[in-house]
Amino acid sequence: MLLHHTLGNGNFNTFADMAAHIAVDVAKLTDPRDAAAQIDHALRECYLQSRPVYLTLPTDLVKKKVEGERLKTKIDLSAHKNDPAKEDYVVEVVLKYLTEAKSAVILVDSCAVRHRVLDEAHELIEKSGLPVFVAPMGKGAVDETIPQFGGVYAGDGSNPGVQERVEMADLLLTIGSVKSDFNTAGFTYRTSQLKTIDFHSTYTRVRYSEYPGVGMKGVLRKLIDRLPQLNIQPGPVPPQNITPAEENLDDPAITHDWFWPQLGKWLQEGDIVLTETGTSNYGIFDTRFPKNVTNISQILWGSIGYATGSTQGVALAVKELGSARRTILFTGDGSFQLTAQEVSTMIRHKLKPILFIINNNGYTIERFIHGMEATYNDIQPWKYQALLPAFGAQEGSYKTYTVKTKTDVLNLFQDPVFASTPYIQLVELFMPEFDAPKGLKITAAAAARRNEKA
């Protein structure tokens, strides 16, 4: 039977088989007696592994009845438990190096968020007193108001002074580290594995000794419980829970070096900040967050267009949860054009995000990698503010802003109505075409060097 949405070759498994390359569980639901167990299993794997799963079912299964008894029992989502003997061994090894260290630091990265060890990370930071840094994908994972917070570590793309402090440490404890190109500012870490302990979701690595199956959730808990008073020399780097902004107010142009630190003063506790691949993902290095600010990005994958759709999902979740958290998007004009119609869905659901669209006339990150004047980095100039009424937003149910100068930014950040997010708001933020945050420049230069060498 040749159905639409197939290749017309009679194979109904094609897309499930494709998905099997990227999913941790593929459930083909064909028998109502198995379907509920298959679905529960897929949900469990999705949650525990924080990775995609795929369900496929024929139309004729949609209306089949299944036994509902199992709905009375919650799905077991308890984390994998380490073998206690192995775990004890690993904790002893870690404690040995940690108590010997004089200038240890902690680096928190994305997998600490994805695999839910932020409570353990914060307890370790507090009890140990060690300086803590975040990788770009770990931005927002650590309370940036605590005195031990030292800023963003991204190799050569780090906040001022951070690279020196992290790379001179005699012990580096990484929690959920992902050493991808964009997350390391183009592989510019200069750390030694001989001075590193890596905590991961499914294994621990101490220097070059690997402990498969010994995951960080249990190890960190036991480490906190057994942690003695450490002999710490915090080192030369002052806490960076504030960042200095460029202060050239004579030039009205809104540079990245000026904007992102300013943003930190305007953000509020509990904000959810989405940063798109490109200037925003790197600019946010220089923004210090109030407590409980969540930063959502996908630096490893790096797919432009993600952040606008993600903003729709976040704002909808916030609404459904009855939360007062603000949803704030930062995206570039080029990225925004890919998924702009998600703004229509936001309007339809009466969501109230603030959308910052950086109008800098093209694909800036690509300009820095592949040629500043290359025409394929130019984009069609949209009237971004006109999109809201075009997508059906009613007069009085939205507001747009044109922000072209530093003064415009400061005025906007003092506007209490804007800050209160009464409705969907779109800020067209004009920035110079060839300006970028330092982290982006470093990463792009590294990529360009790799291309050149190839």
Added chain:
Amino acid sequence: MLLHHTLGNGNFNTFADMAAHIAVDVAKLTDPRDAAAQIDHALRECYLQSRPVYLTLPTDLVKKKVEGERLKTKIDLSAHKNDPAKEDYVVEVVLKYLTEAKSAVILVDSCAVRHRVLDEAHELIEKSGLPVFVAPMGKGAVDETIPQFGGVYAGDGSNPGVQERVEMADLLLTIGSVKSDFNTAGFTYRTSQLKTIDFHSTYTRVRYSEYPGVGMKGVLRKLIDRLPQLNIQPGPVPPQNITPAEENLDDPAITHDWFWPQLGKWLQEGDIVLTETGTSNYGIFDTRFPKNVTNISQILWGSIGYATGSTQGVALAVKELGSARRTILFTGDGSFQLTAQEVSTMIRHKLKPILFIINNNGYTIERFIHGMEATYNDIQPWKYQALLPAFGAQEGSYKTYTVKTKTDVLNLFQDPVFASTPYIQLVELFMPEFDAPKGLKITAAAAARRNEKA
């Protein structure tokens, strides 16, 4: 090395391996000495099989030099040749049934287009004098101005009188037939394989006898060359190279039954008409084309959003070829919202398509299948005409039209400036929310019955 646009697991083959499920050739270019041959092979398979191929290469291969000598020789794109003995045998069998038949008809479908046998099909139609019909996916494949042209055959969804004529035929010759759900109006063919000869790209089937490897290109050619005078009784159906429109001019509402036949009077020789999955794909059944009109759709796959992007590609190709052919899109509001930003690309390239957006307030085809009032078939009401300036179209370089009544349509179709496509033009065509072409209603009812039975 963990690069962006990967899963971060070090596997650079994931996406090529996924593509292998849907591509007829996957070329992983890793050695400059092989790359050119691999690329040529992929291009050849893509062309000859009319199916996707996939190329993947690491960044460091981009700037590698390859031997250019082979560029002097064209890629061999000559069609597969049948075994002459087998081909002769098949042609004799076909001729036996064909010369015995009294009321044979020809049905031309999509694979006649995709596998390039339209010249052979037309020669066979002309020399045989047989009545010819097209399946929905074959719309535009046959010259609709010839007297033998009988209209669209889609089982219960056929043009008036067509089903009777095709299904009473004592021999049905199908060329490139695809019996998919949407193409057969929900599997409503009532033809018998005992009275059918199927010509396909890679095999021929005469009643239940299959001849693998004997493709239609060679068989049709030989059949034409050897065709004697046939003993034809054209049957009771008059030629349908015009279609009657509903003539209720008292009701100003633009119904499908009224609109699509009118369209045929306005179309010009050489037009390229793109019809989106939904009302347009079915409405076009009732439009008779002038000579050399191409209709582009993807009824088998049925992915909404396709037609708008495809229009961009067609209009760009027309421009690059220096052709005067007009590019004319018919899409629904729901489908259009998925890929609307392709209109921005059209503006950017100064393309001059005519975009008909049927504003009927939601997913009409889904209403007919899954519930007329179901809220998930509602969409956000856009101001479609406002999108052109929002996407950066300059005053004077585009035009939009609001068309709400039959009189509006007739006036528009008499506007010589509109017809001359001086720039990009967008027609917002308001149609009643619960109206649909007959073919769609039949197909949706069949799908709803299958769902109900399941």
